[in-house]
Amino acid sequence: MALLPARTKARAREAAKSIGGSLIGAATVGMLRTTRYFDPAKTSDFFARVVKLIGPRLREHRIGRANLTAAFPEKSPEEIEQILMGVWDNLGRVGAEFAHMDQVWDYERDDPENSRIELPARSIELFDQIRDDGKPALIFAAHLANWELPALAAVSHGLDAAILYRRPNIASADRIIQEMRQVNMGTLIPAGRDAPLRLAQALKDGKHVAMLIDQYLTGGVEVTFFGRKTRANPMLARLLRQVECPIHGVRIIRLPGGRFTAEITEEIQPVRDADGKIDIQGTTQAITSVVESWVREHPEQWLWLHRRWR
Template sequence: MRLQLLRAKLRAKKAIKPVIGSLVGGLAIGMLRLTRHFDPIKTANFFGGLTRRFGPLLPEQRIGRANLAAAFPDKSPAEIETILAGVWENLGRVAAEFAHLDHVWDYDPDHPERGRVEITPRTLELFEQLRLDGKPALIFASHLGNWELPAVAAVAHGLDTAVLFRRPNIASVDRIIQELRAVKMGTLVAAGSSAPFKLAQALQDGKHVAMLVDQHFSNGVDVTFFGRKAKANPMLARLLRQIECPIHGVRLVRLPDNRFRAELSEEIPPARDANGRIDIQGTMQAVTSVIEGWVREHPEQWLWLHRRWR
């Protein structure tokens, strides 16, 4: 009898899952399309305040709290909660800004003072070097600040890019997100079995391949992140082993008054084994260490809400 009830529950769960997916997908599409009709800054303020207030009620709050307590054992519970509030606010702002990807990036090299984005002179120098040197490059980013905007910035200023992305599980949400991303984000390559081949070809064609590298990857290589072992996706280092080229990190940090600062890192030297080949694990550790440094500077802007350590 118990086995029959269990099977009935599983069948019911399987049957209702597409319905829930359709409802969630419809809601997400409606919200994204509706958001585009409102002022980007006011919308970001609204969504940031909304998620700051209601995000802590979600189960991810416990994950974020545990992650922060382990990463920053010297911080008090009150400091941890303050950081978490900022994490939720940043997530809400990213969601609102996503609907306005074609408007949020407004940097004008001739009149930088007029926009919401500031760029350091060294970053401008590095960007021009990448744009004009005729070489491919690997560019990594993390879920810090607004992680969608660097791809928009690259295309806006003439950098030929191929960007790895992960498709949402809900097909209808995937379609609307692809529509928004397709505006000004270069060549988009969906994660999957064919992605490494497509990205390797992009590098051979002289493109600049970009990807987020700071989430758990079950079959990844071991790295140390905030003193704890974690799994990192080795794709970036494996691509580098096939086609050697410069590696740079990019981040778009959130500033007060709805402003941003875009930064490119200096070239990251890859690790090599005794025979001079690219060391996969060592290179991913070098990349992870750069990201850890970024997160330590702005912990309230990183996505602590996922299980990075398992």
């Protein structure tokens, strides 16, 4: 039997990949749309149970175990596994909550006792200050608890926000995700070649630019995270070189009963070089250290399942 030409094989692989992507995209769209019709709390519990059953059988579980063992050498294997189960629980809940973002962000400033979101008094003051000071700002967050909520926290306090996000590879999934993010997340800027220019322009226009900064980036600057060398995205520090403005971090803490705490840090001072310019590596390290302190407090709420150290 004659072998297929290499070009034909390549086309067949691309066609299969396209069909597979379409099927996954259709399944994602169907799941998210269907999930919106169910009770948010029950859906969150159900997704958490399912993901806790499936997760430990995946390669990512081994990655997470290795990451946690290196980050917390003082913890026993049993403690590491307990944290990992919390990670899967949290991830399942994030998936369920994504379909109910308009209900998950439930904060009434005049009625905080009956809100799902808790905001410390100082965080409220800081959000108001950032909104009213007439300056742009850079805001960073991490994959903690529900990492969609920092954007909602900013916008709900009246911040004119521009949010950097990563598009899914599957177009149909991207469309439904965008639809659900339209709850009110400000201006959404997809990661890509022109993202730095668009983000810099947003800062020049006085907007508050927000991004997740805790994942590994090939070609990023070297930082120390949990005592180990890794690489981090220097985009925030590079933007700061172009437009000097305040830096703040926003974190979300998951609480029992489908509740969350949203906190914003005091202004973080950038690191400068001998000439007074923003030190890209030093500033990236400074914000990475803030993220590490957050993760140490609630390790079960961070996404340990990716190869953060390589």
